[in-house]
Amino acid sequence: MYKILFFICFFTGIVFAAKAQKPDTTVAKSKADSAIQKHDTVPQKKYIPPITKGKVYHPDSTHDPKKALFRSGVIPGWGQLYNHRWWKVPFVYAGLGLLVDVVVYNEKYYKLFLKEAELREKGQSVGRNPDFAQLQDTDVLNDLDTFRRDRDLGILGFIGAWGIQMIDAYIDAKFQQRFTMDNNLSIKVKPGIINQQLYGYTSIGNIAPGITVTFTFR
Numbered sequence: 001m002y003k004i005l006f007f008i009c010f011f012t013g014i015v016f017a018a019k020a021q022k023p024d025t026t027v028a029k030s031k032a033d034s035a036i037q038k039h040d041t042v043p044q045k046k047y048i049p050p051i052t053k054g055k056v057y058h059p060d061s062t063h064d065p066k067k068a069l070f071r072s073g074v075i076p077g078w079g080q081l082y083n084h085r086w087w088k089v090p091f092v093y094a095g096l097g098l099l100v101d102v103v104v105y106n107e108k109y110y111k112l113f114l115k116e117a118e119l120r121e122k123g124q125s126v127g128r129n130p131d132f133a134q135l136q137d138t139d140v141l142n143d144l145d146t147f148r149r150d151r152d153l154g155i156l157g158f159i160g161a162w163g164i165q166m167i168d169a170y171i172d173a174k175f176q177q178r179f180t181m182d183n184n185l186s187i188k189v190k191p192g193i194i195n196q197q198l199y200g201y202t203s204i205g206n207i208a209p210g211i212t213v214t215f216t217f218r
Helices: 002-020 025-041 065-074 078-082 086-122 137-178
Strands: 185-195 207-217
Touching: 065 078, 065 137, 078 086, 078 137, 086 137
Parallel strands: none
Antiparallel strands: 185 207
C-alpha cells in the first residue's frame, strides 16, 4: 500500500515539474506584438511618380506664312530655315540635286543622239559618233525620244519639287502661327503583313510585306 502511494506521489511530482519547465510564451508573444505594433505605427511614404511635362509650342501670331512661302520661292530651303526646321534643308537639296543630275544626264545624251540623227538624215558620214555605228536608224530615233522624254520629266520633277518645298514651308508656318504644337501626338512605324486579294497572289502566297503607321492622340 505504501509503495503504491509512493509511486503515485512520485509520478505526480514529475508531471508538475515538467509543466513548470515549459517556457513562458506569453512574454515572447507580448514582445513580438509590441514590435509589430511599433512597426505598423511608422508612417509609410506614399510613392508619387514624377511628373514629366514635355515642351509645348504655343501659337506665334507674328510668324508670317507668306514670308516663308516667298523665301522658299526665292531660295529653296530658306522658308524651312525661317520656320526653324533646318533638318529639312538637306532633304530639299538632295531631292533637287538628284533631279538636276537626271536633267543634265539626259540632256547630254539627247544632244549626242540628235546630232547623230541629223547626220544620218542628211546622209553624211563625217562627224558621226563611232559608238553608234552598230545602231540602226530606228534605234537612234527611239533612243533620241527616250532621252528627250526623260529630260522633260526631270525638268517637270524639279519644278514640282521646288513647289512642294514652298507648300511645305507655308503649311508649317501656318501651323506655327495658329495652332499649338506639343508632344501629344506620337507616330509609330513598324513592319506588317498585308493580305492580298486573289488577283494579287505572289510566289509566297496571298501575303505581302507592308508598313503600319499608327498615330496616337493623347
